[in-house]
Amino acid sequence: MSKLTLVSSNKTFGGEQRVYSHESSEVGCTMKFGVFLPAEALAGTKLPVVMWLSGLTCTEQNFISKAGAQRVAAELKLIIVNPDTSPRGLNIEGEDDSYDFGSGAGFYVDATTNKWKKNYRMYSYVTKEFLSLVHDNFPTIPDKQGVFGHSMGGHGALIMTLKNPGMFSSVSAFAPISHPMECPWGHKCFGGYLGEDKDTWKAYDASVLVKTYDGPPLDILVDQGSADNFLKENQLLPEKFIEACKESNVPCVLRMKEGYDHSYYFIASFMEDHLRHHAKHLHH
Numbered sequence: 001m002s003k004l005t006l007v008s009s010n011k012t013f014g015g016e017q018r019v020y021s022h023e024s025s026e027v028g029c030t031m032k033f034g035v036f037l038p039a040e041a042l043a044g045t046k047l048p049v050v051m052w053l054s055g056l057t058c059t060e061q062n063f064i065s066k067a068g069a070q071r072v073a074a075e076l077k078l079i080i081v082n083p084d085t086s087p088r089g090l091n092i093e094g095e096d097d098s099y100d101f102g103s104g105a106g107f108y109v110d111a112t113t114n115k116w117k118k119n120y121r122m123y124s125y126v127t128k129e130f131l132s133l134v135h136d137n138f139p140t141i142p143d144k145q146g147v148f149g150h151s152m153g154g155h156g157a158l159i160m161t162l163k164n165p166g167m168f169s170s171v172s173a174f175a176p177i178s179h180p181m182e183c184p185w186g187h188k189c190f191g192g193y194l195g196e197d198k199d200t201w202k203a204y205d206a207s208v209l210v211k212t213y214d215g216p217p218l219d220i221l222v223d224q225g226s227a228d229n230f231l232k233e234n235q236l237l238p239e240k241f242i243e244a245c246k247e248s249n250v251p252c253v254l255r256m257k258e259g260y261d262h263s264y265y266f267i268a269s270f271m272e273d274h275l276r277h278h279a280k281h282l283h284h
Helices: 061-066 070-076 122-137 152-163 184-194 198-204 206-212 238-247 264-282
Strands: 005-012 015-023 030-037 047-053 079-083 140-150 170-174 220-225 252-257
Touching: 015 061, 015 070, 030 061, 030 070, 030 122, 047 122, 047 152, 047 264, 061 264, 070 079, 070 264, 079 122, 122 140, 122 152, 140 152, 140 264, 152 170, 152 198, 152 206, 152 220, 170 264, 184 198, 198 206, 206 238, 220 238, 220 264, 238 252, 252 264
Parallel strands: 047 079, 047 140, 140 170, 170 220, 220 252
Antiparallel strands: 005 015, 015 030, 030 079
């Protein structure tokens, strides 16, 4: 079992916001993550856990300092964990060349191309290594876990839910990259990590995966800002996901939020709604 090293701990809303690091076998480097433990968890009570997946360029810090999740998580008695978005410091040629590929842009896939396949295994890192690390080290209820995320992380939350029926009892997303096979970010990351055979891309595209979903009923919540530049640039394509959900009879609510952009100001505005959505499913 991977050993945890405490990087920081700050008391907040009666609980503690901590950052840990550990040596990851899946991605072959030191990885950091955040965990918010409400007072009840600090006292040893087992609580449901919600995992947040961040977007392009983010580390574990963005969510912790900008999303404003701790107050509501303390009230709702939810542990929140948030991993990093990619391996770090591997000195792979090109890993730091652009904001939307390599460092900070793992895209929650397991790479298959020669250059990236050894370390860029964020799908397996999150779904296998990270979640078992969380359950082994914190007072969680393993069969009461939810997942949500933003942009690239919204894509991660959707595909992990759809690919692993029953793993998550609740799911939501802010401005997710909903149909990466058809957007520039997806083309770049899938092409780089998975190669040019587009058939292999389907395994990581929410708008494709939802069509063959066969598992427990889902209740998907998606929020999207109407003033989001990336929406206008056709990077996000939420309408494609909604269309696919309708075709497949998978319940999904898309809420267009007038005037909001792609930033953490948008996320913070509706974080409470999302946490209450998760609590509703995790606390019954």
